[in-house]
Amino acid sequence: MKNVRKLMLAAGSIGILALALSGQALAAGPTCAGGTIKVGAVSTVTGPIDFSEVPKATQAAFDQINAAGGVNGCKIDYTISDDKADPQVAAQAARDLIDNKEVVAIVGGASLLECAVNGPTYKRKNVLDIPGVGVDAACFNSPNIAPVNAGPFTMTTAVSYFGARSLNVKKLCAVIGIIGGTDEAYKTALSNWEKITGQKLHMIDLSMTPGGDLTPYVIKVRDAGCDAVVTNHIEPGVVQWIKTADAQKVTGISWLFLSPAYTEQVAKALADTNQPVYASVEWEPFTEPNSEANKGWLASMNAAKRPLTAFSQGGYLAAQVFVEVLKKIDGPVTRGTVTSALLTMQPIGVALNGSAWVFGSGATHSPMQATKVVKLDHGTWKIATPSWVVLPPL
Numbered sequence: 001m002k003n004v005r006k007l008m009l010a011a012g013s014i015g016i017l018a019l020a021l022s023g024q025a026l027a028a029g030p031t032c033a034g035g036t037i038k039v040g041a042v043s044t045v046t047g048p049i050d051f052s053e054v055p056k057a058t059q060a061a062f063d064q065i066n067a068a069g070g071v072n073g074c075k076i077d078y079t080i081s082d083d084k085a086d087p088q089v090a091a092q093a094a095r096d097l098i099d100n101k102e103v104v105a106i107v108g109g110a111s112l113l114e115c116a117v118n119g120p121t122y123k124r125k126n127v128l129d130i131p132g133v134g135v136d137a138a139c140f141n142s143p144n145i146a147p148v149n150a151g152p153f154t155m156t157t158a159v160s161y162f163g164a165r166s167l168n169v170k171k172l173c174a175v176i177g178i179i180g181g182t183d184e185a186y187k188t189a190l191s192n193w194e195k196i197t198g199q200k201l202h203m204i205d206l207s208m209t210p211g212g213d214l215t216p217y218v219i220k221v222r223d224a225g226c227d228a229v230v231t232n233h234i235e236p237g238v239v240q241w242i243k244t245a246d247a248q249k250v251t252g253i254s255w256l257f258l259s260p261a262y263t264e265q266v267a268k269a270l271a272d273t274n275q276p277v278y279a280s281v282e283w284e285p286f287t288e289p290n291s292e293a294n295k296g297w298l299a300s301m302n303a304a305k306r307p308l309t310a311f312s313q314g315g316y317l318a319a320q321v322f323v324e325v326l327k328k329i330d331g332p333v334t335r336g337t338v339t340s341a342l343l344t345m346q347p348i349g350v351a352l353n354g355s356a357w358v359f360g361s362g363a364t365h366s367p368m369q370a371t372k373v374v375k376l377d378h379g380t381w382k383i384a385t386p387s388w389v390v391l392p393p394l
Contacts (some may be wrong), residue, residue: 001113010347011256012380015390020309025319028330028334029327029329029330030072030074030107030326030327030329030330030333030334030386031072031074031331031332031333032073032074032333033332035070035073035074035075035189035196036074036076036077036100036275037071037074037075037076037077037104037326037333038077038079038102038103038104038215039062039076039077039079039103039104039107039322040056040078040079040080040081040097040101040103040106040107040281040393041057041058041078041079041080041081041084041106041107041108041109041132042081042083042090042093042094042097042106042111042114042118043080043081043108043110043111043114044082044083044085044108044110044112044114044272045080045082045084045107046082046084046114047083047084047085047086047112048085048112049085049110049112049134051109051111051133051311051312052080052082053079053109053306053307053309053311053315054108054109054110054131054132054133054311054314054318055108055109055110055132055315055323056312056314056315056338057108057132057300057301057304057306057311057312057313057314057315057316057319058078058079058107058108058132058315058316058318058319059108059302059315059334060300060303060304060306060315060316061300061315061316061319061320062076062078062319062352063088063224063304064196064300064303065319065323068322068391071323071326072327074326074333076323078108079097079101079103081093081094081096081097082298083111083113083114083117083315085111085112087113087115087117090111090113090117090118091117091118091121092318093257094114094117094118094120094121094122094186094343096126098121101155102335103127103335104263104323104333104334104335104337104338105127105128105129105287105335105338105339105342106127106128106129106130107129107130107132107318107319108120108130108131108315108318108319109129109131109132109135109324110131110132110133110134110135110311110314110315111131111135112135112136113136113180113378114131114134115131115134115135115138115139115142115145116136116137116180117302119138119142119144119145122142122144123143123144125338126335126336127144127339128144128145128334128338128339128342128343128359129144129145129146130144130145130146130147130148130318130321130342130359131145131147131148131149131152131314131318131320132147132149132310132314132315132316132317132318133147133149133314133315134147134149134151135151135152136182137153137181137184137185139151140153140154140185140210140364140365140366141364142364142365143159143239143361143362143363143364144369145344145365146357146358146359146363146365146370147362147366148188148314148317148318148321148350148353148368149282149283149314149368150282150353150355150366150368150369150370150371151181151366151368152186152232152258152259153180153182153186153188153204153281154189154368154369154391155187155258155280155282155371156174156176156186156189156190156193156230156232156258157189157190157192157193157196157256157391158280158370158389158391159230159256159257159278159279159280159371159373159391160172160174160190160193160197160230160256160383161193161196161296161391162256162278162280162371162373162385163228163254163256163278164193164197164199164387165197165227165232166373166385166389166390167254168382169227169228169254170199170227171202171203171224171225171226171227171228171241172201172202172226172227172228172229173201173202173203173205173221173224173226173228173229173230174186174190174197174201174203174205174206174229174230174231175204175205175208175217175220175221175229175230175231176204176205176206176230176231176232177206177208177209177210177231177232177233177237178206178208179210182207186206188231189339190204191341192391192394196217196391196392197225202224202225202226203220203221203224203226205217208231210237211237212392214237214240214241214244214245215236215244217249218241218244218245218248218250218370219248221253221255222248222250222253222278226253227252227253227254227301228253228254228255228256229253229254229255230256231255231257232257232258232260233254233257233260233261234261235260235261235263235265235266236346238257238260238261238266239266239269241255242255242270242273242275242277243270243273245275246273246275249322250275253276254276254278254360255274255275255276255277255278256278256279256280257277257278257279257280258279258280259279259280259281259310259318261277261280262277262280262310262323262374262381264287264381266376267376267379267380267381268357268379269336270376270379271379272378273301273376276375277375277376277379278373278374278375278376278384279339279373279374279376280372280373281310281371281372281374282310282313282314282337282353282368282369282371282372283313283314283317283352283353284313284351284352284353284371284372285372285379285383286308286310286312286313287374287381288383289308292351293351293352294351294352295351296316296320297312297313297316297317297352300316301316301348303363307311313352314378315355316352317350317352317353319323321348321350321357324348324357325338325341325342325345325348326338326341328341328345342359342360343359343360344361345358345359345360346358353366353368353369353370353388354371354372354387354388354389354390355368355369355370355388355390367390369390370388370389370390370391371385371388371389372384372388372389373385373389374384
């Protein structure tokens, strides 16, 4: 009888344990106090340039996730702060999000200076930042920041690599405009190209200033015998550069621009040129509506009536990778658990880019190492590289 009682007690204990384990299994996944997860972004909205499209796309992606029930029932409470391209305002915005709003992470921002200003604060407060568009060099040189875009420096290496690999460029010249303290970052990008290709840069000029006359530079690269020129001009300067080359009747040079050149406005403005104009893109070309890689982004932006731009791709992607990381958390979503999840995560493959995105525990973060290249063709951009151009490891 005693043995029977012992067996019954043992069976009961096993049943209770199994029930408890079952309950734990059912409870697995992220949980949140008050039903919300607080997230923020610091972006340049007003000032010399408007990056608001990036966090607005992040907001749209979060809104749709919330409308579908959130992340395991947790709704994302998202705050966008404008740094006005002012260092003091940027610092104040970060402190407000961290100390007053108590956000668990910074996600989907884009700013002229936010990374440089707030990187030390994020490190001190143990907060991680996932910019939708990393702009300044500090975005790619901080232990607490990992953008979802490749950025201007990696793109400089990548489009130059495309030139050497696909256009048989032998005399690459670089004409780079330096804003802030970006000179070393651009020099490193070009040095990386030399290491990858085994070639030497034919000429480099770092004296270009925004809005200045480009005629001396066009004549300089022509007279130097360059067969390709890589430059970091943004939209108005791209048009000015090519029109100046046409005015000087320059031929035989391929013009390699970064992603800011890839706009429909540039294509229309240069519809009459015969210059070979290329631009590197950080995500699947947004002018390809039938691309399978663009399917999720297109659906999200169209539902929210947001513009279909490269900026909105970055904001959307930042939201997507962040949510994927949240889903891996078992238990309360806090700043500590989010930071831990990002630092220990496995790479996430993303359709919008040829690289997997990962935060990880490195001292610096530049996970996106791939580009596609588009070529201007009488008013439209056409894909020059159907497959991703992935930079070889150094």
